[in-house]
Amino acid sequence: MTGLEKYRWDLVNCERCSMCKWVHPWKTQSHRFAKVCPSVSKYLFDAYSAQGRFDVIRGLLEGEIEVTDKVLEVIYACTLCGGCDVTCKFSRDMEPLEILHQIRIELVKSGKGPLPGHKAALDSIKNYDNPWMQPRTRRSNWARKLKAKDLTKEKAKILYYAGCTYSYNPDLQIVAQNTLSLLLKSGLDIGVLGNKEICCASPVLKVGEEDLYHDFAKKNIQTFNELGVDMVITSCSGCFGIFTNHYPEIGKMNFEVVQGVQLLEKLINEGKINFRKKVPMTVTWHDPCHMGRGGEPQNIWNGTRTKWGLSDPPRKRNFGANGVYDAPRNILNAIPGIKLAEMERIREYSWCCGAGGGVKSAFPEFANWSARERIEEAKSTGAEALVTACPWCELNLGEGVKADGDKIKMLSLINIVTEALGE
Ligand code: SF4
Ligand code: SF4
Structure with a gap:
């Protein structure tokens, strides 16, 4: 597990503050949709949150625990959605997402991962x-x-x-x-x-x-x-x-x-696309993780932490706020007839569709549960359609919509754009 050495400071000094489980308090609108981590929300035990995984990974690094089937489940039952990373960086300066990636690399190197x-x-x-x-x-x-x-x-x-x-x-x-x-x-x-x-x-x-x-x-x-x-x-x-x-x-x-x-x-x-047809519909926009917080250009940094946890040399932190958030909303607002009704968890605090990080293939029930949560949130806006621009989200949320009796439509943004061209 030598690749985890560079994260020792984070693993030890994580404050166990639990911020990584929640939408930032400034952005929270209701208790019902206040959680940001699908994994701990589904499995409930702390080990399924970023801070709990830090405990497990630190234990592996120190040789205090071994890789068991349960440890593998804890590590892989996470969509790598990055919600924890955003909230952690708002209050502290840990690297949950990098660490969650790195532990999987270490598990593969030691012949224990990935999962069947x-x-x-x-x-x-x-x-x-x-x-x-x-x-x-x-x-x-x-x-x-x-x-x-x-x-x-x-x-x-x-x-x-x-x-x-x-x-x-x-x-x-x-x-x-x-x-x-x-x-x-x-x-x-x-x-x-x-x-x-x-x-x-x-x-x-x-x-x-x-x-x-x-x-x-x-x-x-x-x-x-x-x-x-x-x-x-x-x-x-x-x-x-x-x-x-x-x-x-x-x-x-x-x-x-x-x-x-x-x-x-x-x-x-630039006026190169002109909408000729009205699409009278209220829609809500789902921010895909890898277009939003995961689509923020990375600040490549190769340094070390000082004893006090400061970055040497100093580095810029990714807060997830510079992902692609405005473009889809501006497009929807430009289409005649479309009314955009926002969900509570949006932009860098968006709730993951549930399909990412290998979860759909290894933990399909968890993936479906996360989708159901998002669909409930989408329906609570009164929207007739849930719109996005990611095939994984479309497939997983689309399955959830069908299982829910098609009470809301699942649509691709480009298909609404095409309809509005009226050709
Ligand atoms: S928000 Fe960061 S510091 Fe706080 S418990 Fe989570 S990983 Fe640790
Ligand atoms: S990456 Fe997503 S699912 Fe995994 S611990 Fe962080 S918030 Fe939870």
Whole structure:
């Protein structure tokens, strides 16, 4: 567990203040929706919170406890949503999220992790470059009818990177199709990688398989750099978060990474997208973790803590407040007829959909429970639809909506945008 040594100060000096379980008091609106950590909210025992995991991880570091099945459950029954990280940094200066990532890497190194539930997706990524057990030759089928440049054969300024789920999932391919179609109509010089696109490897890092993640990240950075593009656009918030928050540590990226909604907002502001049709509907917006607090550009820092816990050299802290929050709201507010009704837990205090961090495959019941909580919150706004821009959220919340009897619709932002174009 040597990789945890650099976090010894945090593990020992965590104040056990429990702030990491709650929305910051200044932002709390009701007791019902005051919790930010899905894990401790579901499992109730302290070990399932960031502060409790600190106790477990410190015990492992000191050799006081061993890795048992229960310890593995405690470590992996966490969506790595980062809610704890935001609230901790508001009151103290620990690194819960980094530590929760690092312990998984250490468990994999010692042959104890990941969990059997993660195996199928990992094997699929190793064998087919995607977690859905789909052949590489079908990856670009979604784009067949669109006239985008093939960047393996010609140059363009922008790469549209659809990601695995929007490429393969038959119910979600429409998101990639609508996005690319809109960007092409706006006159952008844009292309795709076709069957040569590979997984961003976010699910790989999330379960702690660091070496495999490094292979994919290096390959992607090299490919994107060699294409000579200025910009990589992704619709998937998981891809966006990993490109923005983790790839910069792997290698130099000669391109800007942009979430599709950021570009859409810019095109609306420039008058290149005009809405002709009214969409009369009250909606609420779900901030995906990896587009919000996890989409905040990372401050890479390689230093040490002094005896008093100060950073040497000083570093900038990530508070999660600089993620992509305004763009989707501005887009919704620009669509005629749309009324945005906000939930209580929004922006950096958003409640996770429940699918992240390998939870959907290893703890499906927990994932469904977290989704139900979010759906209850969405319904409490009176909205007719829950809108987001992340395939993992759409799938998990969509399942929850169905199980709840379809009392609210689950919609992709781009699909509302497309409807409002009235074409
Ligand atoms: S908020 Fe930070 S300092 Fe407080 S218990 Fe949680 S991890 Fe420890
Ligand atoms: S990352 Fe999310 S689920 Fe995990 S401990 Fe932090 S708040 Fe809880």
